[in-house]
Amino acid sequence: MSQFSDRAMAIQPTGVRKMFDLAGDDVISFGLGEPDFQPPQVAIDAFYQAMNDGHNKYTTTAGLPALRRKIAESWSPYLEGMTEDNVCMTMSGTNALLNLFMTLINPGKNILLPEPYFPLYGPDATLVGGEAKYYPCLFEHEFIPQISDLESMVDQNTVAILYNFPSNPTGGTLDIQQRDALLEFAQKHDLWIISDEVYDRIVFDEEHVSFMGTGHDKTLIVNSFSKTFAMTGWRIGYIISSNLEAMKQVVKIQYYISACSNDAMQYAVLEAMEKANDFPSMVAKEFEQRCHLIVNRLNAMPGVQCHRPKGAIYVFPKVDVPGMNSEEVALELLKDGVLCSPGSAFGPSGEGHLRFAYTISLEDIARGMDKVEGTLKRLQSNA
Numbered sequence: 001m002s003q004f005s006d007r008a009m010a011i012q013p014t015g016v017r018k019m020f021d022l023a024g025d026d027v028i029s030f031g032l033g034e035p036d037f038q039p040p041q042v043a044i045d046a047f048y049q050a051m052n053d054g055h056n057k058y059t060t061t062a063g064l065p066a067l068r069r070k071i072a073e074s075w076s077p078y079l080e081g082m083t084e085d086n087v088c089m090t091m092s093g094t095n096a097l098l099n100l101f102m103t104l105i106n107p108g109k110n111i112l113l114p115e116p117y118f119p120l121y122g123p124d125a126t127l128v129g130g131e132a133k134y135y136p137c138l139f140e141h142e143f144i145p146q147i148s149d150l151e152s153m154v155d156q157n158t159v160a161i162l163y164n165f166p167s168n169p170t171g172g173t174l175d176i177q178q179r180d181a182l183l184e185f186a187q188k189h190d191l192w193i194i195s196d197e198v199y200d201r202i203v204f205d206e207e208h209v210s211f212m213g214t215g216h217d218k219t220l221i222v223n224s225f226s227k228t229f230a231m232t233g234w235r236i237g238y239i240i241s242s243n244l245e246a247m248k249q250v251v252k253i254q255y256y257i258s259a260c261s262n263d264a265m266q267y268a269v270l271e272a273m274e275k276a277n278d279f280p281s282m283v284a285k286e287f288e289q290r291c292h293l294i295v296n297r298l299n300a301m302p303g304v305q306c307h308r309p310k311g312a313i314y315v316f317p318k319v320d321v322p323g324m325n326s327e328e329v330a331l332e333l334l335k336d337g338v339l340c341s342p343g344s345a346f347g348p349s350g351e352g353h354l355r356f357a358y359t360i361s362l363e364d365i366a367r368g369m370d371k372v373e374g375t376l377k378r379l380q381s382n383a
């Protein structure tokens with residue numbers, strides 16, 4: 001018998017890292033979902049200053065009140081009147097997700113999760129003793145879930161549904177009608193909504209469509225500074241909800257997860273929000289240009305069909321090479337010097353797709369796409 005817990009034995013290392021482990025240093029990497037920018041300089045300076053000023057202690061569990069107030073205020077376009085009590089700082093979006101699974105899901109209960117997925121969701125359900133039930137977000141529906149699929153999955157043990165728009169890995173985004181249909185489904189079945197909106201400020205042309213402010217009281221939003229402020233390595237995020245009863249439980253759980261978030265860093269993030277609030281839109285503009293380039297290039301290649309995402313930092317094209325699965329195609333690309341992720345790493349309906357994170361310069365995207373084109377032509381002619 002194993003000496004380790006059932007929960008440790010029930011989860012596997014993520015498949016997403018497999019390609020990285022095989023890659024050399026000289027590849028053109030579309031692998032990492034991590035902006036290639038420095039955080040705003042004012043935030044770096046404020047971090048240093050805060051440490052020198054002695055902010056090197058525990059904070060309250062929910063976090064620095066001034067930062068939580070600033071965050072609550074930043075959500076006022078969706079819902080007016082929230083205060084610091086509606087916000088709990090966490091040590092990343094990842095950390096926030098684990099908190100919410102712990103807060104909402106009892107052993108034996110299930111949660112509906114998108115598929116293809118951000119690979120942490122399912123293991124988080126397992127870690128809390130719950131069951132993950134995956135609903136499809138398919139290419140033919142622009143990666144938007146269909147209510148009929150959701151209806152066929154929900155049962156008396158379903159307590160929550162997780163939505164992720166803009167999506168990793170698909171880049172799928174919602175319009176208001178689609179959001180409302182998903183909301184109505186959750187309301188009809190009295191489900192908690194966990195809405196993972198970590199890409200909320202990386203949207204192109206259109207406004208972000210949020211689950212905040214819809215009137216469904218059982219809604220909790222996960223957010224993070226990783227992508228929007230290029231702070232992946234800082235590990236800071238938050239949970240926000242209009243539901244104060246839920247927030248009390250969230251803060252209680254957060255204490256046992258991390259006691260609190262990083263003291264000095266919270267001052268730095270506050271400075272970023274106050275003095276560099278246009279940083280996310282600057283980042284989004286850059287990603288939008290890259291998105292156009294990569295989509296145009298991919299759609300001109302044999303056997304490739306790619307939607308044009310309206311947000312996040314990924315494309316998830318269908319790549320058809322007869323006789324080869326997505327991992328085999330990704331391995332061939334790697335041999336030719338391009339790192340991307342096989343769609344199957346994000347769930348079974350990712351098969352037949354590749355994920356490219358356009359987190360490199362326009363020049364590198366162009367060079368990488370030349371290589372992808374060459375590889376696909378070679379594979380197609382061998383097929």
Ligand SMILES: Cc1ncc(COP(=O)(O)O)c(C=O)c1O
Pocket residue numbers: 033092093094095118164167168196198223224225226232236237
């Ligand atoms: C959809 C989604 N949610 C959450 C996260 C977690 O972000 P972090 O833990 O860096 O805040 C990521 C990171 O890739 C993501 O893509």
